[in-house]
Amino acid sequence: MATEKKASAPKAAPKKAAPKATKPVVKATSTATANVLGRRKEVVGTVVSDKMQKTIVVKVDRRVRHPLYKKYVNRSRRFKAHDEKNTAKTGDLVRIIESRPLSRDKRWALQEILRRSAQTLAIGV
Numbered sequence: 001m002a003t004e005k006k007a008s009a010p011k012a013a014p015k016k017a018a019p020k021a022t023k024p025v026v027k028a029t030s031t032a033t034a035n036v037l038g039r040r041k042e043v044v045g046t047v048v049s050d051k052m053q054k055t056i057v058v059k060v061d062r063r064v065r066h067p068l069y070k071k072y073v074n075r076s077r078r079f080k081a082h083d084e085k086n087t088a089k090t091g092d093l094v095r096i097i098e099s100r101p102l103s104r105d106k107r108w109a110l111q112e113i114l115r116r117s118a119q120t121l122a123i124g125v
Helices: 118-123
Strands: 042-052 055-065 072-082 093-098 106-115
Touching: 042 072, 042 106, 055 093, 055 106, 072 093
Parallel strands: 072 106
Antiparallel strands: 042 055, 042 093, 055 072, 093 106
């Protein structure tokens, strides 16, 4: 009895591997600020300086909640962006996109001008 082998159930046929499912296509919106599936970051801001050649300075504002006081505070950051045709002027609302390093400080490029400033429209430029 101690040396008897237990009767085992018949072995089942080897399972076939399930077909691999393809990744679903995810479309990100154009206003996304996160790098989704290898896309470049995009941010919207206001041009605060256009005094350099082919370069603009864009101020990007965001609202964050203070961790201790729970009050919303405005935080801003300035980015230097490449403007090949010198089309953006001070006060314009622009969208900039992440790019390769173009100089020591310049890592962004102008994608489009969303809204012209009132000063630019009054002059007729």
